Amino acid sequence: MNGPTPPGADRTHSRPNPRHADCARRWVPSPFIAGAAALHAGAAAALIAQPATWPWAVGSVAASHLALTAAGLWPRSALLGPNWTRLPAASAASVTSVPGADRRLALTIDDGPDPEITPRVLDLLDEYGAHATFFCIGERARQHPKWIEAIVARGHAVENHSQRHRHTFSVSGPGALRREIEAAQRTLTDISGTRPRFFRAPAGLRNPFLEPVLCALGLQLASWTRRGFDTRERDPQIVTRRLLTGLAPRDILLLHDANSARDALGQPVVLAVLPQVLRAAAEAHYHWITLRAALDAAPVTPVGHGGNAAPFGKIRP
Template sequence: MNSAMRAVVPAPGDPRRWRPTPLIGGAAAVHAGALVALAASPATWPWAAGGVIASHLALTAAGLWPRSALLGHNWTTLPESAGACIAITIDDGPDPEVTPRVLDLLDAHRARATFFCIGERARAHPRIVEEIVARGHAVENHSQRHRHDFSLTGPRGLRREIEAAQTTLGEIAGARPLFFRAPAGLRNPFLEPVLCALGLHLASWTRRGFDTRTGDAALVARRLLNGFAARDILLLHDGHAAQDAHGEPVVLAALGAVLRAAAERGFETVTLREAIAPKLG
């Protein structure tokens, strides 16, 4: 858990009050100060404009840093109470070719995972989502359409996109998601208030393997296992999975390596809702 998460964080599931982070509060103060300065002395406009621009750049940088908590709560590791557990999270599915093979691999290792599913893909392949749940895994919210301009969307658009996925995934999986992961991990200051209103918590990762870009499963596994430790949240993909030289999705070999390493170190695999909100799991 990053430093901003050390305070007590409400369990996911119920709407909660949004509280601006120091960065957001500071940016608001800069904007207010700029307006006051301009009203008092229009000649100060270069300084006022410079302050506003700097605050926007800081907010943009925070949104481009997926593991940042500068814009709001962000789970990057499991809480200390998780002990010797890790969370495997799998994004961008379901995929009719890859996801069933990932499920079989997880079964072979008696492992559980969290699948961040795209609403439209879930609607296209509902039986796979049902199978994910039937095998003991969790289904969470990865937006309805996985738009590339997600981080540029305003509050109303964000709410429509996330709420649509909540409805889609809740209907198919039988339980509404408790966690949200932004497409590509990118976001803006409007996201956290929306998540608070919907009772969702943002979850990113400890490390990722870049398995949508890299066709070398061994390299993907090394990235995931470099510094591998209890309470890690690892990111892989069943959707948009890269393929190796033989046409095999690299997620399969990389995930197998991670599961073997976890077994060797005595780490148990848990879903995010089991680790972070055990009463709701």
């Protein structure tokens, strides 16, 4: 584990990499999307050639829409496009030159900043010398800009979690998605001084229009490997077990600094869970890394959803 980063020293951005320039990416439809498009075209062609086949045509199109919807409701799915559910493997040079490159974890913290909880989360991260990725909501950032500045000053990364975190995000069209994400890009860039490079959908839910928008804005979708459901589970021990049982190198963990559930004493669950997670990771000699640092350490073409790593084993709080 690394020691605490001095105030104002942003180690997250200390390794610029021209391979991952912040620019638009070319959108390439996933095989799942391409297959759905081909099915639609085939159904239309069949309907024109043989109108009597309309029940088959309508049924097949309806089935494809159901499949596309199901893929969007599965946060860890890569069916609709590249999606980080684990950290990509580090390049050979990184493994050789960076101690602990093969023992990396990513802690992601969503929905903030929160003026009550975010400062306490930052203090806990400092205590353990850990770095995290904060997926922040644009409107909250405008309300509490000093905590965005504090996140960056303490060596963490600020990424895009939409401007308003609306529950209707996953049923929005491409224009609405772009406006929502672009507004958050402007907001978070203005306050943090650094352009977000990752996006996480509200509740992880999305639709086929999202990936082309992210490509146009130069953003990479990221979800998680494991989550504790700390926005609704009030028992910190249950949340902690969900995060630590079977923890493996390159896992991405999800917690929340806003919208955290409260325990029996009325305290935010995240504040009881986070020290246990950080302590267990330190004892297992894991190294916390931000997503953007992992992107810079990846091979030239980052893997969309990580890959497989042998589990370290069962770690208990």
